[in-house]
Amino acid sequence: MELLQLHYFRTVARLEHMTKAAQELRIAQPALSKTISRLEEDLGVPLFDRQGRQIRLNTFGKAFLKKTDLALKLLDEGRREVADLAGLERGSVYLATSTLDRLSEPLGAFLSLHPDVNFRITQASMEEMTQLLEDGEVDFCFTAIPIHVSGISELPVLHEDVYLAVPPGHRLAERSSVSLREVADEPFINYKEGYPFRKMNDEFCREAGIAPNVVCEVDEPSAIGSLVRAGLGVAFVGACKGSGETPLIKLRIESPVCRRTFLLAWLEARYLSKAACEFRNFLVRYFAEEQLPDQASSPSPGYMSLSR
Structure with a gap:
């Protein structure tokens, strides 16, 4: 059994497609098929169920794949440990x-x-x-x-503390701090559902006893600042300076305590x-x-x- 066979087998097992695996590995498909066949001969069992051009990892293949993954990861760690020297x-x-x-x-x-x-x-x-x-x-x-x-x-x-960013000219723009209850009716810009910061922001609002009116959902931090500057709404932001040309107007949140x-x-x-x-x-x-x-x-x- 050769190390190259294990690498090839893992790729084929992941893709369950010989042609795609050969393309990813940048070798000829006949050579890849021959390598997999030789590995199966060494093991004495088939690793894939074959129906025409379709291949599926079988019970033997799934069991062998777990050990192959473990072996290759250990070898990679060994390589990194040696490189550390x-x-x-x-x-x-x-x-x-x-x-x-x-x-x-x-x-x-x-x-x-x-x-x-x-x-x-x-x-x-x-x-x-x-x-x-x-x-x-x-x-x-x-x-x-x-x-x-x-x-x-x-x-x-x-x-870091979490602040409330407001657009230029906003009714609260001249303030230095704010309570979340004061912005209960404001349009909010927030992250999409499932995004880590969205979960945290929703929890801040729950603690304040408000249900934010989310008018825009994004998945890029830079978009938050741009949309606030454009006047679309208010948003929770961190303390970092950001990369926008115009600094955000950030208000310290008095209550509840908003930190991450x-x-x-x-x-x-x-x-x-x-x-x-x-x-x-x-x-x-x-x-x-x-x-x-x-x-x-x-x-x-x-x-x-x-x-x-």
Whole structure:
């Protein structure tokens, strides 16, 4: 049995289509079919059910795929561990997040110090991030919603107040603070259902005892600011400055208390390269140093810093 056979088998098993697998692997289909047949001969059982040109992973194939995934992941971790011996600069960091809004600046700062570290970043939903961690596909998830799954560690790295952004000329634009009850009848711009920030924003409104009139739903943080500036409505925003040419008018929310905590999560059983460990430590230092003056520096209730 050869390592190449396992790579080929995993691709065919995922696609259940020999032609598509051959195209993805960039080899001739007859060569791929021959490799899979030779693997089946070595194992002594068929791994696929074949009906004409259709192939489906059978019971033997599903069982073997689980072990193949595990073996290839262990080999990949071994490769990364050996690469670590060459030093931090040759490492890689695999990261998943629902928003890049808070990560772009620290990523740039880290890469300016370690320009040869390779990053692979995936934008994913909460459900996808949890699965990516459990499958060992990523080193870290950066999220504002706790995962709370056994075997996954979570470290709070950024605590920020949430503000209410209003358009220029708005009746509250000259105010420095506001209670959410005062804007119960205002049109709101919000994230789409299922987006982590949407869940948090809805909870803020529930605490205030209001049902927001959502007139627009988006999935990009930058769209929030643009639509508020255009006068479409008000919105919850973080403390970051943003990239718009005109600064947002942000009002401090007096009641209820509106804050969010961003966490870095990782699978305890996964090997973390030197580059990944250094990035985790760097992120903690970066946000501690860059914490805005008007934000509290202590962790939100319910979170505990983990040092692993």
